[in-house]
Each structure stands twice: as C-alpha cells, then as structure tokens.
Amino acid sequence: MNILVTGCGGFIGYHLCKKLILDKKNIIIGIDNINNYYSTKLKKNRIHNLKKKNFIFKKTDIKKINSLKKLFIKYKFDYVINLAAQAGVRYSITNPRNYLENNIGGFFNILELCKEFKTKHLVYASTSSVYGDSIQFPLSENLNTDKPLSFYAATKKCNEIMAFNYANLYKFQATGLRFFTVYGPYGRPDMALFKFVNSILNNKKIDLYNYGNHHRDFTYIDDVVDAIIKVTFKKRKEYHEVYNVGNGNPKSLKEYLSLIEKYLNIKAKTRKLKKQVGDVEKNHASLKKIKSFITYKPKTDIKDGVYNFIDWFKKYK
Numbered sequence: 001m002n003i004l005v006t007g008c009g010g011f012i013g014y015h016l017c018k019k020l021i022l023d024k025k026n027i028i029i030g031i032d033n034i035n036n037y038y039s040t041k042l043k044k045n046r047i048h049n050l051k052k053k054n055f056i057f058k059k060t061d062i063k064k065i066n067s068l069k070k071l072f073i074k075y076k077f078d079y080v081i082n083l084a085a086q087a088g089v090r091y092s093i094t095n096p097r098n099y100l101e102n103n104i105g106g107f108f109n110i111l112e113l114c115k116e117f118k119t120k121h122l123v124y125a126s127t128s129s130v131y132g133d134s135i136q137f138p139l140s141e142n143l144n145t146d147k148p149l150s151f152y153a154a155t156k157k158c159n160e161i162m163a164f165n166y167a168n169l170y171k172f173q174a175t176g177l178r179f180f181t182v183y184g185p186y187g188r189p190d191m192a193l194f195k196f197v198n199s200i201l202n203n204k205k206i207d208l209y210n211y212g213n214h215h216r217d218f219t220y221i222d223d224v225v226d227a228i229i230k231v232t233f234k235k236r237k238e239y240h241e242v243y244n245v246g247n248g249n250p251k252s253l254k255e256y257l258s259l260i261e262k263y264l265n266i267k268a269k270t271r272k273l274k275k276q277v278g279d280v281e282k283n284h285a286s287l288k289k290i291k292s293f294i295t296y297k298p299k300t301d302i303k304d305g306v307y308n309f310i311d312w313f314k315k316y317k
C-alpha cells in the first residue's frame with residue numbers, strides 16, 4: 001500500500017511514519033517543507049531516523065499543487081494522511097496569514113488531489129481547539145463548534161467543513177481527527193512539556209498562563225499513532241466523520257509541572273500570568289465515538305509519558 005504522510009518531519013507525522021514503516025507492505029511517502037516555525041534541526045533529525053527502504057522523503061510544500069500532483073501521479077496513493085499545517089494557538093494571533101495559506105490553501109490542494117485520484121481514505125488533523133470555551137464536559141463530537149477562540153481553530157474547523165463537502169460530493173472517505181494536547185519524545189518545542197523541561201534545566205522562569213489552572217487532556221503520542229492507524233485502515237459507510245483522539249483524563253498544568261519537578265528533582269521558578277487571548281481553559285475528550293468505531297484504549301499514563309519525555313530530552317540535548 002502506498003501511503004502519503006504530509007508533515008512527516010513534524011512531531012506526530014514522525015511517530016506515525018516510524019510505526020507505519022514497520023510493516024514492509026507499506027510504502028510511505030513522507031513530505032514536509034521543513035519550515036522554521038521551530039528548530040529545523042529537530043525536524044531533520046526526525047526525518048533522518050526514518051531512513052528505511054520503504055520510506056521515501058520529499059521536501060515539498062502542500063501549498064504547491066503542481067509538485068504535489070506529480071507525487072500523486074507517480075505513487076498512486078491508496079491512503080493520504082494530512083498532518084502538515086501551521087500548528088500553535090498563540091502564533092495564530094500574530095501570524096494569521098500563515099494559517100490561512102497552509103491550513104486552508106494547502107488543505108484545499110489535498111482535497112482536490114484526493115478527489116482527482118480517487119484516494120481510498122483521507123485522514124487529516126483537526127484539533128480539540130475547535131470546541132472553544134465549552135461549558136459542557138466531556139467534549140463530544142456533536143457539540144457546537146462554530147465559536148473558535150483562535151484563528152488556528154477557525155482554520156481547522158474550516159478543514160472539517162471543506163472535507164465534509166468534498167467527501168460527500170465526490171464520494172470518498174475522509175476523517176478528521178481532533179487531537180487533544182499530544183505529548184511525548186521528539187515533541188514540539190513550542191508546547192508546554194518541552195518548554196517547561198527546557199526552562200527548568202536552564203534555570204529559567206516558566207510562564208504559567210491562567211495561573212497554572214488550564215486543564216488539558218494530555219494524550220501520549222503512541223496512543224495517538226495507534227488511533228490514526230486504526231482509523232485509516234477501517235472502512236465505513238459514512239463519507240465523512242470527525243473523532244476525538246484524547247486521553248479522557250484531564251490534568252491541570254500545575255499538576256503536570258509538579259510531575260516534571262519530581263522527575264527532574266528541581267523546583268521550577270514560575271511567573272504566574274493571566275490567561276492569554278485564544279487559549280481555552282479546559283479540554284476533556286469524550287472517547288465514546290472513537291471507541292464505537294475502533295478499539296481505542298489510551299494505554300500511557302501521564303506519569304510514564306512525562307518520564308519517557310524527560311528521558312529522551314536529557315539524551316537528545
């Protein structure tokens with residue numbers, strides 16, 4: 001099977017490809033534009049680790065339909081997994097155009113090509129941020145999601161609507177996965193775990209927004225990869241669906257931080273700040289819908305997950 005994974009140099013894309021290449025029947029074509037939103041060295045190292053006979057890397061941009069089309073012609077993808085995007089809630093407040101061009105323009109190219117080449121299944125990344133500041137928990141997929149707090153969330157909600165339309169109009173299967181605060185080794189430098197550990201080890205102050213009272217449904221990368229793979233290969237009669245991919249057990253940022261302090265055996269210096277524009281206060285995934293579709297049971301407890309990250313971080317640095 002030929003599988004296109006976009007954003008393979010990114011955190012989730014890397015781990016996904018790593019798992020997919022273990023099956024020798026899969027030929028994985030990974031693409032990434034290796035942009036400099038965060039360390040390009042980290043992205044290149046991830047791609048370097050993917051070197052295997054059945055993995056082909058192409059430095060390509062999903063905004064460039066002609067180069068993407070050449071890949072669709074050459075490899076006739078059975079499955080397309082679109083993880084390439086401009087991620088990050090806070091960055092979208094200052095750089096909205098990046099999100100418009102990559103997340104909406106780039107995703108439109110992916111939809112057009114899946115339509116033209118009759119891809120069996122398009123799986124794409126959405127986000128828990130589409131729920132905005134909900135007062136109903138756990139967050140289930142049938143809640144209203146038309147009041148995003150950030151432009152990032154707005155672009156991901158657009159993806160869901162665009163995919164619903166293309167999948168139903170042109171009759172192919174498409175699935176949006178709403179990821180909930182994914183963490184683990186090789187994680188993103190702009191996210192809490194990486195920033196906290198890095199700051200503590202470098203004796204720097206940590207900014208704790210909303211005074212550390214944000215709650216996040218931290219979801220370990222291996223559980224996310226397991227969900228993506230099971231969803232991708234499962235057939236369904238509905239052309240389009242969205243599923244939460246979370247852990248189902250939210251923790252406060254303060255609890256998360258004390259776990260880090262315990263493992264590092266260092267007390268963090270913190271700067272307690274008010275909530276930032278665009279941030280949601282709490283997320284907590286309902287897993288009912290995804291569990292009714294695939295066998296999904298998040299296996300990694302936050303204690304093990306944070307430990308694994310720190311273990312990796314110390315070796316990597």
Ligand SMILES: NC(=O)c1ccc[n+]([C@@H]2O[C@H](COP(=O)([O-])OP(=O)(O)OC[C@H]3O[C@@H](n4cnc5c(N)ncnc54)[C@H](O)[C@@H]3O)[C@@H](O)[C@H]2O)c1
Nearest residue numbers: 007009010011012032033035061062084085125179181182
């Ligand atoms: N990590 C999370 O907690 C989380 C939560 C919700 C949703 N998501 C979504 O999941 C997806 C993967 O997230 P991640 O954490 O791995 O982010 P990431 O930034 O590590 O990975 C995205 C990758 O896509 C690449 N990319 C960006 N624009 C591109 C373009 N136009 N063409 C080709 N490549 C491009 C980047 O260089 C990067 O390597 C993203 O769509 C993100 O919005 C992630």
